[in-house]
Amino acid sequence: MSPFAHITGWGMAVPQRILTNFEISQIVDTSDEKIQELTGIRERHIASEDQSTASLAVDAALKALEMSGLRPESLDLIIVSTSSPEYIFPATACLVQDQIGASKAGAFDLLAACTGFIYALNMASQAIRSGSIQSALVVGSETLSRLVNWKDRNTCILFGDGAGAFVLQASDVPGGILSSVLRSDGSGGDLLSVPGGGSKHPTTLESVEMGLHYVQMNGREVFRFATRVMAQATKEAAAAAGFQIADLALVIPHQANKRIIDAAARGLEIPIERCMINVERYGNTSTASIPIATVEAVESGRLKAGDKIVFVGFGAGLTWGALAVQWSGPILPKRKVYPRSYLFWLRMRSLLLRVVRRMESILWGRDIPRS
Numbered sequence: 001m002s003p004f005a006h007i008t009g010w011g012m013a014v015p016q017r018i019l020t021n022f023e024i025s026q027i028v029d030t031s032d033e034k035i036q037e038l039t040g041i042r043e044r045h046i047a048s049e050d051q052s053t054a055s056l057a058v059d060a061a062l063k064a065l066e067m068s069g070l071r072p073e074s075l076d077l078i079i080v081s082t083s084s085p086e087y088i089f090p091a092t093a094c095l096v097q098d099q100i101g102a103s104k105a106g107a108f109d110l111l112a113a114c115t116g117f118i119y120a121l122n123m124a125s126q127a128i129r130s131g132s133i134q135s136a137l138v139v140g141s142e143t144l145s146r147l148v149n150w151k152d153r154n155t156c157i158l159f160g161d162g163a164g165a166f167v168l169q170a171s172d173v174p175g176g177i178l179s180s181v182l183r184s185d186g187s188g189g190d191l192l193s194v195p196g197g198g199s200k201h202p203t204t205l206e207s208v209e210m211g212l213h214y215v216q217m218n219g220r221e222v223f224r225f226a227t228r229v230m231a232q233a234t235k236e237a238a239a240a241a242g243f244q245i246a247d248l249a250l251v252i253p254h255q256a257n258k259r260i261i262d263a264a265a266r267g268l269e270i271p272i273e274r275c276m277i278n279v280e281r282y283g284n285t286s287t288a289s290i291p292i293a294t295v296e297a298v299e300s301g302r303l304k305a306g307d308k309i310v311f312v313g314f315g316a317g318l319t320w321g322a323l324a325v326q327w328s329g330p331i332l333p334k335r336k337v338y339p340r341s342y343l344f345w346l347r348m349r350s351l352l353l354r355v356v357r358r359m360e361s362i363l364w365g366r367d368i369p370r371s
């Protein structure tokens, strides 16, 4: 029998700095009342100068590893889902791999915008279910505040920074991630994009003057698309796992706009209380919103072992998707691990690897060593 992929650890990290609607109303022509009316958002967290997509990801990842009792060096795979990576390359996942000391893990970034965490969970769980790996770390991390035009009230009111992480592990106990629905429609790619800085519009003085490096969005069209797909994808994922909508303890949707979540609840004919909502405190943290909402659902007692749930999201691409999950209890023997306590040694290890690489290049110059 193929193993099941269980979520055995979870963690979140958000910057301390909170930006309120009132503060935004000092920058652009808007108001707290209007932002709440349009989106349900009251405030969001914004990364400080010394924080980044990788640093938030590492923080969330360490919490998830502590929770699962899995040592970083036992991880087989790291996927970081993000639309605001540290660099075009190397992948943010490789920075995370180095900083947490996951010495045996493959690592790559996945870009499916706000749906990315669902795509990444599906990829990791399929690798576990096929038997090719035993464990994976999936992180959704964003600092979209760095890509937002703070003069554009259509977008700057929406986004917040943060990260959430899950540890996935193989087990023969039935449960965990049971089905998935992944969809895309690239014909709507222009509705939500950052057009500059890639190979189509490389960064030039002109591209920066035109603001191509900022998030550009047709809000109304994205809104219409989101309300169309959320309920449908939830139903498809639930049916594929053999769940009835009535059996769902919780739907954990992408937190973009309270009105979109309301519409999804109406489409599913479930009371809004069965949807996890925390968009009012974090804004839209893109691919991090689902794991952040999950961590808060567990911590507030709304999500318990054995519960049947669906994660559902949508975003740029266009992309959308849903996963049906039976939330895992403690299914594997847990050891206490303290990955945080050896962060200093991990920095030394990384430094040592760099020094060795430098010495090799001095010793061998440009020659490729022959065996």
Ligand code: UT7
Pocket (backbone or CB within 6 Å): 029, 030, 031, 034, 035, 038, 039, 114, 153, 154, 157, 192, 217, 218, 219, 220, 221, 222, 223, 226, 256, 257, 284, 286, 314, 315, 316
């Ligand atoms: O993860 C995916 C990321 N993107 C999304 O999820 C975006 C989805 N779209 C949305 O959430 C909504 O379209 C918005 C929140 C962006 C806008 O809500 P809307 O209901 O589509 O508003 P609208 O653009 O149709 O504008 C309604 C009114 C307009 O005023 P009038 O013409 O009725 O007088 C706008 O000028 O609200 C005005 N408005 C604002 N007023 C103050 C639009 N944005 C603002 C604002 N502050 N920030």
